[in-house]
Amino acid sequence: MxxxxxxxxxxxxxxxxxxxxxxxxxxxxxxxxxxxxxxxxxxxxxxxxxxxxxxxxxxxxxxxxxxxxxxxxxxxxxxxxxxxxxxxxxxxxxxxxxxxTDGPGFVRALCEETKTDIKGKRVLLVGAGGAARGIYFALASAQASRIDVCNRTKSNAEQLIEQSAVSIASAAYSLQEAEERLAEYEIVINTTSVGLYPNVDATPLSLENLRVNTIVSDIIYNPLETKWLREAKEKGAVVQNGVxxxxxxxxxxxxxxxxxxxxxxxxxxxxxxxxxxxxx
Structure with missing residues (x-):
């Protein structure tokens, strides 16, 4: 059988x-x-x-x-x-x-698809769930310089950082606080299900303050291009979907x-x- x-x-x-x-x-x-x-x-x-x-x-x-x-x-x-x-x-x-295998899988895909080295990069993670935990650990292992975490419930972002087994510069923010600081980051990653089919008009974070050439990654793969990634591309970002x-x-x-x-x-x-x- x-x-x-x-x-x-x-x-x-x-x-x-x-x-x-x-x-x-x-x-x-x-x-x-x-x-x-x-x-x-x-x-x-x-x-x-x-x-x-x-x-x-x-x-x-x-x-x-x-x-x-x-x-x-x-x-x-x-x-x-x-x-x-x-x-x-x-x-x-x-x-x-x-x-x-989430974290290692994400980092391998990010480096290959965006032709970037994570070492020394400032990263913002959107979300604090199971996928975010794996990605946080893998990014820290790849020697990002800092990893900040924002979440709709800020205490969940604080908990992710506090419970992490790796030592790296990190801060927890509300979504609004992260939106205000968005220009500080070289890599921004959505680890939530916001924008997943069929709720394709939803976006996890405003990109108003996004810098040109920032890497914006969305772990969602259905749809292939979320509304959030379209907005990021329009602002001159390098985008990566979840495939x-x-x-x-x-x-x-x-x-x-x-x-x-x-x-x-x-x-x-x-x-x-x-x-x-x-x-x-």
């Missing part, structure tokens, strides 16, 4: 992980099938128990479960523990082990499950085709 994999999230109907991973299984001749599992917050504990009961080989974890899932697992990889978020689970002989992070974090998860690193360019082409065939 083929191994079963999937993604746990809420909402999850929009996810392109199934088409991307199932193609990789077919290309590599691996007996595996990947599904999207919609799991409400109150049912997460039961869903994790179900992974064991059904012998699910591995899953991705997405919004809003990346931090809540941690105490439900048998073991947490050191990086994921330091980050405080899990986006990949491997079932090893009935033991569920949590990993985080690269999505592909690389998926490829790294695939490697955790199978021991094989898949064809990331093929993954990218499939995702872009599914979203209309044209990047921003």
């Amino acid at each position: 083929a191994n079963i994999y999937g993604v746990l999230g809420c909402p999850v109907h929009h996810s392109l992980s199934p088409v991307m991973h199932n193609d990789a299984f077919r290309e590599l001749g691996i007996a595996g099938h990947y599904y999207a599992f919609h799991v409400e917050k109150e049912h997460l504990r039961d869903a994790i128990k179900g992974l064991k009961a059904l012998g699910i080989a591995g899953v991705n974890v997405t919004i809003p479960h990346k931090t809540a899932v941690i105490p439900l697992l048998d073991e947490i990889d050191n990086m994921a523990r330091q980050i405080g978020a899990v986006n990949t689970i491997v079932n090893e002989n009935g033991r569920l082990i949590g990993y985080n 690269g992070m999505f592909v690389y974090q998926g490829a790294l998860a695939f490697e955790k499950w199978t021991g094989i690193f898949p064809n990331v360019e093929r993954m990218r082409r499939i995702v872009i085709q599914q979203l209309g065939g044209k990047e921003c």
Whole structure:
């Protein structure tokens, strides 16, 4: 019987992980099938128990479960523990082990796609959820000079910084405070779901004070070009959508499950085709 994999999230109907991973299984001749599992917050504990009961080989974890899932697992990889978020689970002989491939996937995509070196850069993260935690850790590991965090609820940004296992210059801001200071940053990253399909007219942060040539990244990949990225491009920014992070974090998860690193360019082409065939 083929191994079963999937993604746990809420909402999850929009996810392109199934088409991307199932193609990789077919290309590599691996007996595996990947599904999207919609799991409400109150049912997460039961869903994790179900992974064991059904012998699910591995899953991705997405919004809003990346931090809540941690105490439900048998073991947490050191990086994921330091980050405080899990986006990949491997079932090893009935033991569920949590990993985080979000941060490494994001940094690899950012450096490749924008031709930039993160070392010494001043970064603003918009959002303080599970994805932000992974990206914060990875940016600090890549030697950004400072990483500030803004969030609709400022205390959540403060908590992310306080709980981080890495030492780096950081400050927490409200969205309004961050908007006023926007010209201070060389890289601005939206880690929230604001602007995700179908709410495509929403934007996470005003870009009125954005400097020309700032790198503006949005981890959303559906739509390929969010309203926020369009506004950034109009102001002379270098923009990056979430396809690269999505592909690389998926490829790294695939490697955790199978021991094989898949064809990331093929993954990218499939995702872009599914979203209309044209990047921003």
